[in-house]
Amino acid sequence: MIATFGVYFTTQWASFLAYRVVFFLYSMWAILPPLIYLAVWSTVAGAEGIAGWSEGQFVAYYLTFMVVNHLVGSIEIHTASWEIQQGEISGRLLLPVHPGIRTLASNAGFKTIGMIVVVPSVLLLAAIFRPEFHTTPGMVALGLVATIIAAALQFMIGYTVALFSFWITRADAADQLNMVLLFLLSGQVAPLVLLPDALRIAASVLPYRSMLSFPVELITGQLHGVAVVVGFALQVAWLVAAWFLMQFTWRRGVRRYAAVGG
Amino acid sequence: MTQTPTRIRPPTTTPAQTSSAPSPIVISNLTKVYRVHEREAGLRASLGSLVRRKYRDVCAVNDITFAVRPGEIVGFLGPNGAGKTTTLKMLAGLLHPTAGSVSVLGHEPFKRERAYLGRMAMVMGNKGQLQWDIPAGDAFLVNKVVYKLSDADFRAALGELTELLDLGPLLKKQVRSLSLGERMKCELAAALLHRPMVLFLDEPTIGLDVTMQARIRHFIADYNKRTGATVLLTSHYMADVVALCKRVVVIHEGRLLYDGALAELSDRIAPFKLLTVKLHDAETPPELSGYGEVQSSEDGQTTLRVRRDQAPAVTARLLAELPVADLTVEDPPIEDVIDQVFSDSSLDLYGTANP
Numbered sequence: 198m199i200a201t202f203g204v205y206f207t208t209q210w211a212s213f214l215a216y217r218v219v220f221f222l223y224s225m226w227a228i229l230p231p232l233i234y235l236a237v238w239s240t241v242a243g244a245e246g247i248a249g250w251s252e253g254q255f256v257a258y259y260l261t262f263m264v265v266n267h268l269v270g271s272i273e274i275h276t277a278s279w280e281i282q283q284g285e286i287s288g289r290l291l292l293p294v295h296p297g298i299r300t301l302a303s304n305a306g307f308k309t310i311g312m313i314v315v316v317p318s319v320l321l322l323a324a325i326f327r328p329e330f331h332t333t334p335g336m337v338a339l340g341l342v343a344t345i346i347a348a349a350l351q352f353m354i355g356y357t358v359a360l361f362s363f364w365i366t367r368a369d370a371a372d373q374l375n376m377v378l379l380f381l382l383s384g385q386v387a388p389l390v391l392l393p394d395a396l397r398i399a400a401s402v403l404p405y406r407s408m409l410s411f412p413v414e415l416i417t418g419q420l421h422g423v424a425v426v427v428g429f430a431l432q433v434a435w436l437v438a439a440w441f442l443m444q445f446t447w448r449r450g451v452r453r454y455a456a457v458g459g
Numbered sequence: 460m461t462q463t464p465t466r467i468r469p470p471t472t473t474p475a476q477t478s479s480a481p482s483p484i485v486i487s488n489l490t491k492v493y494r495v496h497e498r499e500a501g502l503r504a505s506l507g508s509l510v511r512r513k514y515r516d517v518c519a520v521n522d523i524t525f526a527v528r529p530g531e532i533v534g535f536l537g538p539n540g541a542g543k544t545t546t547l548k549m550l551a552g553l554l555h556p557t558a559g560s561v562s563v564l565g566h567e568p569f570k571r572e573r574a575y576l577g578r579m580a581m582v583m584g585n586k587g588q589l590q591w592d593i594p595a596g597d598a599f600l601v602n603k604v605v606y607k608l609s610d611a612d613f614r615a616a617l618g619e620l621t622e623l624l625d626l627g628p629l630l631k632k633q634v635r636s637l638s639l640g641e642r643m644k645c646e647l648a649a650a651l652l653h654r655p656m657v658l659f660l661d662e663p664t665i666g667l668d669v670t671m672q673a674r675i676r677h678f679i680a681d682y683n684k685r686t687g688a689t690v691l692l693t694s695h696y697m698a699d700v701v702a703l704c705k706r707v708v709v710i711h712e713g714r715l716l717y718d719g720a721l722a723e724l725s726d727r728i729a730p731f732k733l734l735t736v737k738l739h740d741a742e743t744p745p746e747l748s749g750y751g752e753v754q755s756s757e758d759g760q761t762t763l764r765v766r767r768d769q770a771p772a773v774t775a776r777l778l779a780e781l782p783v784a785d786l787t788v789e790d791p792p793i794e795d796v797i798d799q800v801f802s803d804s805s806l807d808l809y810g811t812a813n814p
Contacts, residue, residue, distance in 0.1 A: 208598075211592075212590065215592045215633070287553050290552070290571065291553070292576060456555055
């Protein structure tokens with residue numbers, strides 16, 4: 198299993214390196230939308246700040262957001278969905294290995310190699326916009342753990358949505374809904390603490406805060422004590438739920454595929 | 460057809476019970492029914508189908524029974540839509556049978572157990588499985604890991620396949636830049652690296668030129684000889700079938716029409732011979748319709764269609780009564796025989812039903 202993951206992972210690198218321009222553009226995907234909100238909020242905050250946040254804090258928040266966004270995102274879900282729609286999955290099902298391993302390896306491959314683009318871009322932006330971090334190394338370390346959990350969570354939810362393609366031809370519609378909610382409730386439009394109560398609660402009850410905002414909040418030092426524990430508890434609960442949901446969807450999906458044909 | 464049946468399909472005795480080694484592929488009363496959504500053309504019908512969907516059951520495979528002996532290459536024939544691919548997909552574990560059973564190497568394929576998937580391979584000529592953006596050589600390395608091959612086994616298998624299929628120059632090229640024939644060679648190699656004992660080939664030579672077809676055919680025959688693998692093959696190229704398969708299974712509209720020797724198939728469906736006669740001093744070809752049905756007559760040569768059992772007598776009469784310069788007796792081309800099977804689904808090859 199680990200060896201299989203490894204070989205798919207390296208193949209994925211080779212594959213991305215074969216398409217350098219596309220790979221570069223995909224990597225920018227994690228950076229450009231938050232950059233807009235960085236510009237908006239740091240301008241709005243100006244010299245006096247807003248809701249207790251200074252201009253530099255907004256910059257720190259969005260720069261962190263970019264890196265975490267890249268590390269937790271799941272773009273290859275579209276490929277997984279497409280493979281099912283086109284019947285390409287048949288070829289994968291003939292192999293003595295779960296097709297999801299390949300998707301996961303592709304996900305991890307893209308994220309690691311994408312850092313070549315993301316890190317210099319964020320450093321460059323940091324030099325221009327001057328972030329102001331109020332955090333501790335401990336919080337950053339916890340934030341990295343939360344990032345890994347968030348990545349796993351986004352992968353599982355994204356893969357589950359892609360598996361809907363076994364039933365409906367256009368699972369990308371479901372993916373769009375997921376993406377819109379993620380966009381609104383993950384702390385991209387605005388840091389969650391600045392959102393109205395109703396939205397903030399929705400973001401926490403739904404998995405979206407756990408999927409992206411929570412690690413960013415940790416790394417930027419917004420959370421303390423109980424809030425940290427509650428955040429991790431929510432993340433782990435969603436992770437377990439997503440795991441079972443994904444397994445269930447996979448088994449049902451393959452059974453349906455075997456009934457109706459590809 | 461009014462011939463007397465010489466062989467009735469035995470519904471229960473499969474070759475498994477007659478040969479000593481167990482049959483790697485056993486199919487019993489296999490049936491697959493698809494439920495398809497259908498609607499009339501046009502916007503109105505399109506809107507209507509939003510509200511009320513009409514479904515129709517389509518029986519793709521209908522109560523098929525046969526078995527394949529170890530090391531056998533069986534040709535699986537039938538027109539488009541006959542149910543060949545559906546059957547192969549059930550054997551490969553991609554489809555779940557609606558009724559009946561399939562057993563391959565002692566496994567129920569649709570359970571997709573690793574122990575089974577690791578010992579079989581399916582190659583679909585119209586659907587590549589190699590990743591497009593990496594060289595074939597890299598794809599082989601992926602399969603080495605996926606199938607848990609040891610370095611030694613991998614090197615041996617790759618060496619052998621490289622030699623047989625002349626892969627040397629192809630290994631470093633991106634799959635997308637390979638020609639159709641080159642890609643097929645790589646697909647076959649990728650599917651055979653783990654030396655599967657059962658091989659399902661769905662149109663392996665489709666779209667290839669004659670030379671490449673012959674190449675692939677030789678390779679399949681060779682692989683079968685060397686490894687003793689059991690092969691079930693579909694093809695629309697009769698040359699493939701003639702070269703590789705002594706036995707054929709013919710299905711049409713999901714039903715089994717024939718299971719037996721390829722040679723016997725023409726006896727059964729086309730029980731006649733073609734006699735081609737050339738006469739001395741024949742400026743105007745004589746009227747030969749008294750000897751048999753005249754099929755063609757040109758350049759002083761006449762081809763007669765004569766019932767098989769009468770062929771020797773007619774031949775003797777021709778030689779005795781006419782100044783024969785040349786005479787050949789042939790079986791009808793297999794293409795014509797198969798065409799007759801496909802175009803006339805009412806054919807009763809077993810003579811078991813009423814005509």
